[in-house]
Amino acid sequence: MRLVTWNVNSIRSRVDRVLAFLDRSQADVLAIQETKCRDDQFPTAAFEAAGYEVAHFGLSQWNGVALASRVGLDDVATRFPGQPGFAKTVADDAPDALLDVDPPIEARAIGATCGGVRVWSLYVPHGRALDDPHYTYKLAWLEALRTSAQTWADAQDAVALMGDWNVIPLDTDVYDAAAFAGKTHVSPPERAAFDAFGEAGYTELTRAFLPAEHTYTYWDYQQLAFPRNKGLRIDFCWASPAVAERATGAVIDRDERKGKGASDHVPVIVDLAD
């Protein structure tokens, strides 16, 4: 079974590229992030015509996650247990603290059972800056996900946590580590929150099969980042033991970044033995 994660940066702008990718990659399950639309705006019919069922969760032009599957799509969840929301209102005397007043859950996670695997499409909060409330939110979001992931692993569930993690785990996952000093994505707390999935028993499959340094999944649109190969590695698949033991390979579809109308992220593919 072939699983793919891809931050498409607007499904409405990218639907032709996404359908072409499904056709040539023969993906069984595609986890999509940043659809940037509401459920009623998602091009469901085009996916169904291509043979894929779709589950989408989008509330506005921000965020939005989906799963497309041709091997079943059951028991859809639009949040994970304990997933925190983000409160826009911040106390004046405590700018770093989120006001815990039942903040709304953002459209950043969708899970479903596809071909016997519990697949999650995850769009981890960006964080914006180390002194921004979004950074606190990001760390809380990752910690809550890890807590749920631990319970799934303890239950020996087959789980694939796929998505845009917005964390650069290693200095060799960025074109110039010095350029990110003092910024988000590389801070020790973010890296610890990412590495905690390994401590929970999960295996990051792209690292396992593609360990080469400076192997990127994202290149900024600005300043010729792609031709200059100034990229980041931020899209990953954490697999529970039941999935990791079936993994046979991983591919980063770098060519998908080329040409007009590309997303700034490329598809990340993992293959599982049947």
Add this chain to the structure above:
DNA sequence: ATGCCTTCGTCCCGAAGA
């Protein structure tokens, strides 16, 4: 080569992305 940012909506500027 792969090319100087792109997306959306309060739609021609601003916010957000990383």
